[in-house]
Amino acid sequence: MEEVQPRAARRSDRTGHTVPGDLAASPFRADRDRISASAFFARLGGVTQVVSPSGSGLLLHNRLTHSLKVAQVARAIAERLLADPVTRAELDELGGCDLDVVEAAGLGHDLGHPPFGHLGESVLDRLARERFALPDGFEGNAQTYRVVTRIDVRGVEGKGLDLTAAVRSALLKYPWTRNSPVPRQAAELPRGASEPVGAPGTGAAKFSAYSTELDDLLDARLPFEKVVPDWQQTVEASIMDTADDIAYAIHDLEDFHRVGILQFTSVHHELQEWLGHSVEFAAEEHVTAGDSRPGASLELLRRRLHAKDGWIADDEAFNDAVKKVRTELAVDLLEVPFDRSQQAEQAVARFSADWTRRLVEGIRVDRAVQPRSGHVALAPEQWHEVQVLKFVHRHFVLQRPDLALHQRGQDRLISNLVEALDEWLIDEVEVAPHRLRDLFGLAREEFDELPREMLPEGADLTTLARGRAVIDFIASLTDDQAAALLEALSGRTTQLWNDTFVL
Ligand SMILES: Cc1cn([C@H]2C[C@H](O)[C@@H](COP(=O)(O)OP(=O)(O)OP(=O)(O)O)O2)c(=O)[nH]c1=O
Numbered sequence: 330m331e332e333v334q335p336r337a338a339r340r341s342d343r344t345g346h347t348v349p350g351d352l353a354a355s356p357f358r359a360d361r362d363r364i365s366a367s368a369f370f371a372r373l374g375g376v377t378q379v380v381s382p383s384g385s386g387l388l389l390h391n392r393l394t395h396s397l398k399v400a401q402v403a404r405a406i407a408e409r410l411l412a413d414p415v416t417r418a419e420l421d422e423l424g425g426c427d428l429d430v431v432e433a434a435g436l437g438h439d440l441g442h443p444p445f446g447h448l449g450e451s452v453l454d455r456l457a458r459e460r461f462a463l464p465d466g467f468e469g470n471a472q473t474y475r476v477v478t479r480i481d482v483r484g485v486e487g488k489g490l491d492l493t494a495a496v497r498s499a500l501l502k503y504p505w506t507r508n509s510p511v512p513r514q515a516a517e518l519p520r521g522a523s524e525p526v527g528a529p530g531t532g533a534a535k536f537s538a539y540s541t542e543l544d545d546l547l548d549a550r551l552p553f554e555k556v557v558p559d560w561q562q563t564v565e566a567s568i569m570d571t572a573d574d575i576a577y578a579i580h581d582l583e584d585f586h587r588v589g590i591l592q593f594t595s596v597h598h599e600l601q602e603w604l605g606h607s608v609e610f611a612a613e614e615h616v617t618a619g620d621s622r623p624g625a626s627l628e629l630l631r632r633r634l635h636a637k638d639g640w641i642a643d644d645e646a647f648n649d650a651v652k653k654v655r656t657e658l659a660v661d662l663l664e665v666p667f668d669r670s671q672q673a674e675q676a677v678a679r680f681s682a683d684w685t686r687r688l689v690e691g692i693r694v695d696r697a698v699q700p701r702s703g704h705v706a707l708a709p710e711q712w713h714e715v716q717v718l719k720f721v722h723r724h725f726v727l728q729r730p731d732l733a734l735h736q737r738g739q740d741r742l743i744s745n746l747v748e749a750l751d752e753w754l755i756d757e758v759e760v761a762p763h764r765l766r767d768l769f770g771l772a773r774e775e776f777d778e779l780p781r782e783m784l785p786e787g788a789d790l791t792t793l794a795r796g797r798a799v800i801d802f803i804a805s806l807t808d809d810q811a812a813a814l815l816e817a818l819s820g821r822t823t824q825l826w827n828d829t830f831v832l
Pocket residue numbers: 378379380446447448469470502535573574577581727
């Protein structure tokens with residue numbers, strides 16, 4: 330009898346064979362191809378990374394160019410680790426590491442990201458819970474898992490991409506469902522498992538599968554049962570997760586330097602003031618979020634790292650990281666404004682290449698079980714640098730009032746779209762878009778099959794299914810499609826067909 334390869338097992342075929350339609354002979358390579366050939370993958374070119382690609386053209390990353398970078402970085406990390414025989418043996422003992430698996434996970438990790446990025450995610454979550462009483466709400470990572478296991482279609486059975494267990498597990502950054510007890514089995518709550526600040530009592534802030542995909546999650550993790558605890562990422566998921574952090578920590582800064590938003594003076598002042606007064610800052614009993622003194626926000630970050638990540642936070646490493654970011658980001662890159670010259674492009678390319686190499690070279694394998702990290706993670710020095718880079722982006726870009734204004738509009742857009750599609754399913758389901766009806770049928774079947782104890786008491790299954798279908802439908806649109814669809818549904822356009830949405 331043929332040997333069964335648990336990591337390569339598909340739900341349709343436990344032996345991990347590739348099937349007609351796959352060009353690649355290796356099952357993991359075939360998975361990588363299945364993801365990159367998916368329409369859900371192509372769609373990411375029209376989805377916000379930080380701001381909408383429709384407004385920013387080619388200047389900024391979108392979720393597609395981001396995903397390509399994550400795949401590239403993830404593969405480079407794995408290549409480096411596997412080149413060392415000792416590390417390779419450690420990775421084998423921890424469940425295995427394959428180049429195609431980590432690349433596939435990098436390409437696929439954002440397939441479920443809704444229009445308008447993080448803003449879309451939080452609005453859909455709120456509406457899913459409040460309007461439709463869906464206890465699972467919405468979460469981008471869980472939606473990714475739903476896309477690859479249920480919604481995307483490939484082959485005659487037409488449910489999901491039918492990926493191998495290793496690739497599905499590598500997509501599970503948070504290997505639990507929203508209300509699962511699994512994260513509480515760890516000595517302290519893993520990253521992402523605490524409740525969201527704005528929605529207490531709703532379960533974990535981050536999770537990688539809805540209850541409807543729990544059976545699939547458990548199946549994917551079977552080959553790793555004896556090597557990593559249930560709440561911990563597989564090493565391949567940790568590589569994808571770290572590559573995600575590295576990629577956006579760097580490219581988000583590049584992007585906003587290019588568009589002239591990240592300014593030398595303000596960034597340098599914040600970093601320099603903290604460096605000049607770090608001892609005085611540390612001696613203060615309280616520093617509050619509203620403190621407008623230059624350096625105070627960075628001091629808050631230092632305190633937050635100690636409070637949340639005491640296992641790694643270190644003042645000397647933090648100080649060194651601030652100095653390095655001041656020199657290499659503020660002075661070497663931002664001091665000369667981006668003017669689209671070849672020299673300016675070269676400076677951006679050098680910044681990106683140097684930092685990517687430095688961070689990739691800072692990846693270590695750690696056998697210790699650490700709830701807030703994976704077995705593959707950044708060394709302390711580079712971990713602090715990533716925290717400071719992300720701080721600069723959060724403080725000088727994400728907290729800008731013009732971004733907030735834009736997001737209020739997007740919040741309204743998505744809310745109105747949810748309402749309009751829900752009403753359509755109630756009023757005239759027979760002429761609603763085919764795909765919306767299919768999603769409604771799929772969700773209805775799933776809720777019918779789910780054990781009653783996994784559903785809220787007295788739940789109306791039709792409302793739950795309508796909610797899940799509307800959310801799935803919206804989460805599979807690009808930013809422009811969402812806007813165009815609402816225009817049409819609100820009677821604000823006379824155009825019957827245009828290329829921004831296809832029903
Ligand atoms: C928190 C936040 C992030 N972003 C951007 C910055 C990054 O480019 C990107 C990071 O988001 P994600 O790639 O979704 O990453 P994450 O690692 O923070 O979360 P998860 O583990 O759920 O995947 O989104 C915003 O634009 N607005 C926000 O409010």
